[in-house]
Amino acid sequence: MSKERSQLRLLLLQIRDQAQVRREEHESFARYCQLDPQQIDILNVFDTTHFKPAMIDGYDALLVGGASEASVLEPETYLFIQSCEDILLYCLEQNIPVFASCFGFQLAILALGGEIIRDTENYEIGVIPIQLTELGQHDIIFAGVPNNFMAVSVHHEMALALPENCELLATTDHCLHSFRVKNKPFWAFQFHPEVDKQTLVERLTFFKKKYTQGDGHLEEVLASAVETPYSNHLMKTFVDRVLLS
Numbered sequence: 258m259s260k261e262r263s264q265l266r267l268l269l270l271q272i273r274d275q276a277q278v279r280r281e282e283h284e285s286f287a288r289y290c291q292l293d294p295q296q297i298d299i300l301n302v303f304d305t306t307h308f309k310p311a312m313i314d315g316y317d318a319l320l321v322g323g324a325s326e327a328s329v330l331e332p333e334t335y336l337f338i339q340s341c342e343d344i345l346l347y348c349l350e351q352n353i354p355v356f357a358s359c360f361g362f363q364l365a366i367l368a369l370g371g372e373i374i375r376d377t378e379n380y381e382i383g384v385i386p387i388q389l390t391e392l393g394q395h396d397i398i399f400a401g402v403p404n405n406f407m408a409v410s411v412h413h414e415m416a417l418a419l420p421e422n423c424e425l426l427a428t429t430d431h432c433l434h435s436f437r438v439k440n441k442p443f444w445a446f447q448f449h450p451e452v453d454k455q456t457l458v459e460r461l462t463f464f465k466k467k468y469t470q471g472d473g474h475l476e477e478v479l480a481s482a483v484e485t486p487y488s489n490h491l492m493k494t495f496v497d498r499v500l501l502s
Contacts, residue, residue, distance in 0.1 A: 259501055260317070265292060268316045270341060271301040272324035272360050281459065282322050285451040289492040290320075302337035310340075310347030317500050318354040319344065321361025323449060329363045329373055329414060342368035345443075354442035356495050359412060362435075362445040369420035369438070379431075381410040384457065384482045387434055387448060393426035396437060397498050398444055398491055408448035408488035409457045410434070415447065442499050450491040454482050 269286055273279045279301065287294040297320065300308065313319055321341075332338040345368045348355045357365050363373045386405040393399045415432035419425055427435035427446075434447040 262292065262496070262501060263296075265296055265317045265496070265500055266315070267292070267297045267318045267320055268313055269297050269299050270319060270321045270344065270361070271299050272303070272322060272327055272337075272341075273301065274303045274326045278325070281456060282451065285453075285456055286320055286322070286492070289451055289489050290496050291493050292496070302335075302341060306337045306340070308340050308344070310344040313344055313348060313351075313353055316353070318356065318495075319348050321345070321355070321357035321364065322451070323359035323361070327360070328375075329360065329367055330375055338364070349438060349441055349443055352442060354495070354499050355444065356450075356492065357443075357445040358449055358451055359447060362447045363412075363414055363416070365443075365445040366416045366420060369423065371416060371418065371420035371423075373414050373416055375414045377413050380413050380415075381429065381431055383411070384408065384454065384485060385410050385429060385448075387427050387429060387488070389427050390425050392424050393435065396424075396426050398437075398494050399426060399435075402487045402491070406487040407483055407485045408434075408450070409452040409454075409485055410448040411457075412447065444495065446491070448488060450488050452485075453489050454484050457482055 269283060271279060271282060273282055283294060283297065283299060287297050327335045329338060341364050345365055366373055384407050387408045389399055389404045417432060419433060419436055422439045423436045424439055425433060425436050432447065437444050
């Protein structure tokens with residue numbers, strides 16, 4: 258028997274150190290999943306560096322957020338990275354649904370044996386068009402989403418190729434943007450389905466020293482930002498079509 262929406266319990270694997278951003282990310286995931294925030298428990302890796310993968314047991318899905326204070330390419334500095342990869346692989350083994358955004362996308366690529374590169378000179382920042390592949394147009398999560406839909410993307414690190422047993426769902430001219438593990442309820446997104454225009458403004462203003470070259474660049478990026486309804490709707494679709502189907 259399938260659950261009611263109000264009965265779902267999700268775990269958010271959070272990679273945020275700043276209190277404001279922690280709170281905002283949790284609220285954003287809840288809003289776009291159309292769940293009460295109390296239905297989403299938080300495992301913040303800055304508070305709990307090492308944890309066992311089985312802690313996901315009993316939850317209906319794992320959400321993985323972004324990170325502006327950490328890098329997947331520096332496991333010697335961010336000691337939680339191995340535990341994060343382990344819980345993703347455990348979810349795959351146990352068929353526990355996963356919805357991974359940005360840093361979560363990069364973690365998934367590495368956990369599955371792929372490669373992440375860093376480019377701090379030419380990188381995506383702001384609201385950009387996302388192109389669906391043929392597989393993406395027929396994917397259960399993306400079905401009904403138009404090609405070249407707009408989404409928030411802010412990242413220095415990216416993937417140019419997928420690991421084995423993964424299906425490419427979306428791209429930009431710059432890098433890969435979404436994949437699903439074949440025959441598994443596991444989706445990852447380099448862009449931010451949980452971030453809308455207003456949150457982008459707040460987030461980039463907060464992290465402007467890391468992602469922009471001064472106030473002029475920040476103003477230019479924010480002036481070109483538009484609403485991202487199709488991207489934001491993907492989380493409700495995940496809940497409706499995967500967790501409640």
